[in-house]
Amino acid sequence: MKVPDDVRKDIPLTQEVIYFxxxxxxxxxxxxxxxMNEYYLKYRANVHRGVHRLSxxxxxEYEKAREKVAKFINAEFEEVIFTKNASESLNLIAWGLEWKKGDKIVTTPYEHHSNLLPWIRVARKYGLKLEFIEGxxxxxxxxxxxxxxxxxxxLVAVQHVSNILGVIHEVEELGKMAKEEGAIFVVDAAQSVGHMEVDVRKLHADFLAFSGHKGPMGPTGIGVLYVxxxxxxxxxxxxxGGGTIEDVSLNEYKLTAPPERYEAGTPNIAGAIGLGAAIDYITKIGLDKIERQEYKLVKRTTEGFDxxxxxxxxxxxxKKHAGVVSFNIAAPHLAGFRLHPHDIAAILDEHNIMIRSGHHCVLxxxxxxxxxxxxxxxxxCYNTVEEVEYMLGVLEEVVKSLR
Ligand SMILES: Cc1ncc(COP(=O)(O)O)c(C=O)c1O
Structure with missing residues (x-):
């Protein structure tokens, strides 16, 4: 597939807005x-329950999607658990492990709240030590x-890529350090899967979390927990509960084997099937082409900002900066004044450019x-250098107006 042109043809919204x-x-x-439509229109039924042919x-199809995810991140089929999103996956890890007073959790000061709050909570509840790698x-x-x-x-829990600084962390090296210490290694891959290679074995990950709706271009409401x-x-x-057991009597239960052990109740069936299709799509494009296009966009953006x-x-x-560029616009004659990020976003919206503004859940x-x-x-990968040029043109006017 040609990047970005062929991908843009498959995404009608790219013809209407500049989506950054x-x-x-x-x-x-x-x-x-x-x-997903095919599921709803042709074989809408629950999974693992019925003997009829729709079920x-x-x-x-649901299990085929799991197989695709497993292959994509170099995991085994049983090691892939479908969740709602990366946040849920990370919370499940914190709740599912056994903690004792004094246990040490190590993370970084750059984590998204979803890879920070769950650790703060268990640290407080069980009297654990929470330490941060300096940077x-x-x-x-x-x-x-x-x-x-x-x-x-x-336990050591780190993000692969920061959603505010765009920095790509050395997860492979950190994983190696964690394993040498016998620590459990958790990777928050919410900003890397679908944008760059993520191989759970290479990263030495014991757990890895991501969402279907970000890099993989899948639907919302489906996430993955690799165990x-x-x-x-x-x-x-x-x-x-439903689906997680091998046997139950009134006072006892025996859990079934993974992955079902970790998926209580009816899952997001259409979401998983959509994620499977999204992974096929990303694979068809090729991660190398995606990375190259995003690098080009970051290079032009940062040069233009400079x-x-x-x-x-x-x-x-x-080389350490993924496709996420955070910025602010200062007024040179007003020391310390910066245009509010929401104002920048609103101005860009008037020019049909969609960006995010605020604290990005990384206070x-x-x-x-x-x-x-x-x-x-x-x-x-469907964004173009021309779109970046257009944004830079709009921002140039904003900068001039502040002089
Ligand atoms: C680094 C990082 N981790 C976790 C999350 C949480 O993802 P979700 O909101 O899909 O659960 C995000 C979302 O922006 C993120 O950027």
């Missing part, structure tokens, strides 16, 4: 919508400090940089 809010959620290609087909204002981690902090940790087989014995399903004197955040080393980073928030342009 892909870190929040991406646009949906037609084959994904068609796969059989639904089960088959600079661009989001670059101090790996020597990581090695020190990870010593004696029970390494070795964790099955120590990871209890926080939710149990020319216009627009502050942008995250690593200057663009500790916003506070650390002493900002009220950021404006954020985030890309996918």
């Amino acid at each position: 809010d892909n870190a929040a959620t991406s646009l949906t290609p037609l084959p994904v919508i068609q796969a 059989q087909r639904a089960t088959h 600079d204002d661009e989001g670059n981690l101090d790996l020597a400090d990581a090695e020190k902090k990870i010593r004696g940790a029970k 390494r087989e070795e964790m099955f014995d120590i990871f209890e399903p926080p939710l149990i 020319d216009l004197g627009i502050e942008w955040y995250g690593p200057r080393n663009l 500790p980073v916003v506070k650390r940089l002493k900002l009220q928030g950021t404006a954020r342009a985030s890309f996918h």
Whole structure:
């Protein structure tokens, strides 16, 4: 497939708006919508329950989607659990593990709230130690400090890519450190899956979380929790009930094997099938082409921002910078004044450009940089350099108006 042209043909919304809010959620290609429609129109039935042929087909397609996810992240079929989103996946990990007072959890100061709040909560509830790997204002981690902090940790939880700074963290190295210490390694891959290669084995991940609706271009309401087989014995399903058992009497139950053990109740069947189609679609495009296009967009955006004197955040080393560029516009003659990010977003909206503004669910980073928030342009492979040029043109007028 040709990037971005062929992908744009499959996403009608790209003809109507300039969509730069892909870190929040991406646009949906037609084959994904068609796969979900087919489920609703041709074999709408519950999974794992019926012997009739609609239920059989639904089960088959649902499990085929799991197989696709497993192959995509280099996991085994049983290790892939469908959830609602990355947030749910991360919460399930925190609730499903056993904690004892004094256990140490190590994370970073750059995490999305969804990979921070669950750890703060269990730390408070069980008297655990929560420590943060040091890093600079661009989001670059101090790996020597990581090695020190990870010593004696029970669990290490890090994001692959920051949704505010765009920094790509050294998850593979951190995973290796965690494994050498016998710690459980958790990866929040919400901003990386679908944008770059994510291989759970290479990353040494024991758990990995992502959402279908971001990088993979799948529907909302479907997420994935990868659980390494070795964790099955120590990871209890926080939710149990229909579908999770092998046997039940009035006072007892025996849980069934994964993945069903971890999927209580009727799942998001259409969502999983849509995610399967989305993964087929991403595979057809090719992750290398996606990465190359996003790199081009980030390079042009940051160069343009530099020319216009627009502050942008995250690593200057663009090899470490994923397709997420946060920025602010200052007024040179008013010390400390910055246009409110919501105002930037509203101005761009008037020009048909959709970006995100605010704290992006990463308040500790916003506070650390002493900002009220950021404006954020985030890309996918269907975005074009021409769209970036157009945004830069609009922002140039904004910058001029503040001089
Ligand atoms: C790094 C990161 N982790 C977790 C999440 C949570 O994803 P979701 O809202 O789909 O649960 C996000 C969402 O923006 C994110 O960027």
